[in-house]
Amino acid sequence: MRKVLLVLLVLVAVAVVAADRLGVRVAEDKIGEQVAAQYNLQQQPDVTIHGIPFLTQAIGGEYKHIEVAIGDWTEQGVTVTGVKVDMRGVDAPLSEVTKGSAANVTARTATASAVIPYDVIQKEAPKEVKRIGPKGDDLSVEMTGAVLGFQLNGTAVVEVKPTAKGIAITPVSVGSNGAAQIPLALVKRQLTWTVPVADLPVGSRISEITPTADGLRVAATAENVRLNDLQQQQK
Incomplete structure (x- = not known):
């Protein structure tokens, strides 16, 4: 039994x-x-x-x-x-x-x-930007071209920040490969751009950005989310 x-x-x-x-x-x-x-x-x-x-x-x-x-x-x-x-x-x-x-x-x-791939970010960038990759909490940008008569041939470090219009990308330092040093203010004027992704599908603005080998990993958090309202919350 x-x-x-x-x-x-x-x-x-x-x-x-x-x-x-x-x-x-x-x-x-x-x-x-x-x-x-x-x-x-x-x-x-x-x-x-x-x-x-x-x-x-x-x-x-x-x-x-x-x-x-x-x-x-x-x-x-x-x-x-x-x-x-x-x-x-x-x-x-x-x-x-x-x-x-x-x-x-x-x-x-x-x-x-x-993840926002780097090739997607580069499509939104000025034509002088030739390559984008991670550099700590920032990004490293290879650039060639000209700005107001100055030849661009080097790298710049750009920071990324979430804004209401998307991810703002702004140079914070610039180097050159043997060419004359270009003032940072001029580089900022030419190489500042925005990737128009401000929200993710929870109806909340991006608040975290982390550079990775594949692209920018972004995250957004919302509270008291009603699944039925998500479509209306999109921008």
Whole structure:
């Protein structure tokens, strides 16, 4: 009898786990459908609901951590890559999720992150900029050309800052390869530009910028986000 009970308990545990994993896949698919509809995405994003057991979270309608991998994202003609939205403290009533509605789905905080590739940044740069790469918290820019009769042939260090219009890129120092030293003020006048990406898909302005080998990693965080309102929050 003891062996029979043990087998039954194992079977029940397996069934519960199977139901739990099946439930999480269904919920992830439904949330992915909602996000795709809100953003008019051509491809449904990958959704990951963290935390075990899932069924306890689903019945209570409260999820500690949900990640949404959107992929590429375009704003004002500029495409960023690897867009992810990390939501914490998600309130998603089971009735809303099962019927595919986002009307009452909210998150305590939502942090979006993405990478702006250097070739995308260079497309927005003045023609004198020939190459862009990371240099600590700033960027290193190779430049050739002329500014008010001065020949440009060297490198400049530029800083990056988030603004209401996008990411402002401004020279902070300049060097030359044997040519006459050009005043920094002139370089700033010629080599200051803005990449028109100010917001990410949480309706909040970019607040963090980190240079990486692949591009600028940017992030934006919003609080008390209502999934159904995200499309209206976009600029």
